[in-house]
Amino acid sequence: MSGENGRLTSGERFRVEYLLQGDEAAARATAREVCVEQTVEFPEDLLPRGPIPDEVVGRLESLVPAGPGRWRAEVSYAVETAAGELTQLLNVILGNSSMRPGVRVERFVLTDSLLAAFPGPRFGRAGLRRLTGVERRPLLCTALKPMGLAARALAEQAHAFALGGMDLVKDDHGVTDQRFSPYAERVPRCAEAIARANARTGRSCLYVVNVTAPVDQVLERAHLAKRAGAGGLMIAPALCGFDTVRLLAADASLAMPILSHPTFGGSYVTSPQNGMSHAVLYGHLPRLAGADATIFVNYGGRFPFSREDCAEIARASAAPMGRLPAIFPAPGGGMTAERIPDLLEVYGRDFLLLVGGGMHRLGPDLTENARRLLQLAEGM
């Protein structure tokens, strides 16, 4: 397969930064093992000489201290190892090393040629602002809950929230196709309810449908949502695979904004020494896969995400990434009037604020609750 010059690859390489533990010798040994594990997974001394060890095996580009007993290793990989597949790219980036404690992916930088293999976000921040007609303030989103309510009751809720001024109203991530509110009944009812509210308010509230589903039903459900008049899709990449986000984003006949949901994936970030950084799991990866907004749990809520974890996600959602547009960080929870100055400091004005069960805490009139939240946001 090698060309006339004996090369196997173009020479273009993407880079992954790993956080490693131990003293310098241990970290260097781990880094070398990662280079092999993530590519050839083969005894190095038995590799045939030539382009496989020279090009295909990962290359340790640098190893620098990152605190006491911690090291930052930059490893480069030939773009060809990823085969232009999101699944295989993730396999090279973390793959078997996910089973190795003390190896954590901190960030990655792809080449333009590799980025070109992925559609990226179709809307991004600018597109979502255009669709919702919200120019400067944070976007407001809530969820239809609790699971167990009938489709008709969820549609009433949707109507009330849209009437009050929410910009996006989404399905709860646990509501899929239960007999309490079957998908084929719920989605048209909620879409109609929100369209009716929009006709009254003149606003453009988007109904965002949860299409987290058996893999062979995701596209079908998304197209049903589109036909019903829904305005967006939500999917949980840890349940369906990140590549399913890519599949939805790439579908020009859908052309709907996508929210990624963090359920089932938290194990990648619960340890500061393993898995991935918050920036990678909630920033780089959803954006690369094509999500337009990335939901995660806000600091100061019922999950232990720190303020810095959240700031890191916000930065990753907008940092330069080839031609890919910035996407919205979508922190869930923790919205009270007193917290607004700090939220603005962490996220700026470019975020999508998700208020779920908390919308019901303010009183029984959901339209009024949405109005109050909108007033807060308009003051931001």
Place this chain on the structure above:
Amino acid sequence: MSGENGRLTSGERFRVEYLLQGDEAAARATAREVCVEQTVEFPEDLLPRGPIPDEVVGRLESLVPAGPGRWRAEVSYAVETAAGELTQLLNVILGNSSMRPGVRVERFVLTDSLLAAFPGPRFGRAGLRRLTGVERRPLLCTALKPMGLAARALAEQAHAFALGGMDLVKDDHGVTDQRFSPYAERVPRCAEAIARANARTGRSCLYVVNVTAPVDQVLERAHLAKRAGAGGLMIAPALCGFDTVRLLAADASLAMPILSHPTFGGSYVTSPQNGMSHAVLYGHLPRLAGADATIFVNYGGRFPFSREDCAEIARASAAPMGRLPAIFPAPGGGMTAERIPDLLEVYGRDFLLLVGGGMHRLGPDLTENARRLLQLAEGM
């Protein structure tokens, strides 16, 4: 949606056992929060009275000590919450609680009605023994590597291994559709090479093809493998989603045995306090999804899986699970003559031994290396 009796559900409930941290009061509070988080995700005091809190919210069935500062909570959920979807079942079992340190899924027990929603393993241990013609000893499997070799070279390797007596020869999990050895060229070549060896030996070595791929290409690649004469499929559920295993297992026009691969999923088990147990990630889940063998890393190798972790996987692969047959645990690595007695003690004779790069360590003649491994196995 409630029937005449005001009920929302059938009353059938499945059970999940969580390992929790802290003193008894803290563990009980966490358990209660899990019951809510995994279902309605809604302020409990604001739920409408009646069947939603009574039936839809998870129910803490028991809380018992599990060591100093550790508790075992058994929570039951209405089967209807899972909607007969593997994706949603995983969402109820772990979902958002994956973001919460100190909550770990230890095991789960489904009802027969819920199990009936999933095809389960088509072959299991008995089916794989029938296909390979191996009656009593452990099955032997190796991988075609390293990434970077051309299809022709990989096919030669496949031929040599099959000639020497390997029962399964699989693609390396990092080899997908790279330009070094494109899928459409590699798979027919390797299948043909193994068929040629089988014709000579009279054995039934299976070529197991890696179909870990962009989600919209998985089935297409699997059918190409089938047409080419391959004998099995391998897929990484953490990359493609567990439901993709279900999709492959359910496809009667394929009817090929499936090996699940652990790449990218290790973050669920790297901490003993979070994520899932080894039994769940490598035992219950692949089996429920329909894998016939579950690959994981053997104890004493380059990853820190303990002997007890591996024994737990082996037990989960065969423990009663409704109508689902037992599947093969497939430990990778660590096979030397001296270790055989201990391997037999942990796994019995019912396992699939995966030897990857180590097959090349024994010398340049791969057929001879396979013969030596087969002799060891036949002595088991």
